[in-house]
Amino acid sequence: xxxxxxxxxxVGVAHCSLFRDRLRDPAMDxxxxxxxxxxxxxxxxxxxxxxxGTPFRVxxxxxxxxxxxxxxxxIDQNLALHGxxxxxxxxFASDRRLFGKRFVEAMHKMGAIGVLxxxxxxxxxxxxxxxx
Ligand code: HEM
Numbered sequence: 788x789x790x791x792x793x794x795x796x797x798v799g800v801a802h803c804s805l806f807r808d809r810l811r812d813p814a815m816d817x818x819x820x821x822x823x824x825x826x827x828x829x830x831x832x833x834x835x836x837x838x839x840g841t842p843f844r845v846x847x848x849x850x851x852x853x854x855x856x857x858x859x860x861x862i863d864q865n866l867a868l869h870g871x872x873x874x875x876x877x878x879f880a881s882d883r884r885l886f887g888k889r890f891v892e893a894m895h896k897m898g899a900i901g902v903l904x905x906x907x908x909x910x911x912x913x914x915x916x917x918x919x
Contacts, residue, residue: 788872789866789872789875789876789879790875790879790886790889790890790892790893791890791893791897792862792863792866793847793849793850793853793863793866793876793879793886794845794886794890794893794894796837796838796849796860796863797837797838797841797844797845797846797847797848797849798837798838798842798843798844798845799836799837799842800834800835800836800837800842801834801835801837801859801860802832802833802834803823803826803827803832803833803834803835804832805860806823806859806860806861807827808861809823809858809859809860809861809864810823810824810827812864814856815856815857815858815864816855816856816857819839819856819857823835823859835859836859837849837859837860837863838852839852839857839859840852845890846883846886846887847879847880847882847883847886847887849863850867850876850877850879850880850886851880853866853867853876854867854876854877854880
């Protein structure tokens, strides 16, 4: 799970509405927090890169960021804070190859899950809830 979340969130953007609570987190890196506050003051729910270092590369950089309190989403930041996941976060943060290997394995597993298609499943409009 640490592999998938961090790897998936090592590219792409997050909307301010999904991490607004983080802007009041006293533990967040102050420079990042100030930048996010400024961006999120804009209209139409602005978005920012999930990986503030290498946003166009699937890599281990996000693990280094969350170890320095620079996670955007709470779920990402919590990976570095929680006892059950902080160990693997530290290992990925210092071992680019290990992360790469694990991410490939995780994506293979995901590919074999057997996604429901047609009337058997649905693509959610909002990931948090069934469509109806
Ligand atoms: C390849 C895998 C993944 C990709 C590409 C991905 C991508 C994203 C993106 C782009 C967002 C921001 C959405 C927006 O702002 O509109 C997001 C948010 C989020 N993701 Fe992922 N993600 C992945 C895997 C995961 C996994 C495995 C989990 C948890 C088990 C997860 C949990 C979350 C959560 C909690 C949010 C915040 C959304 C909310 O609070 O509703 N993600 N993800």
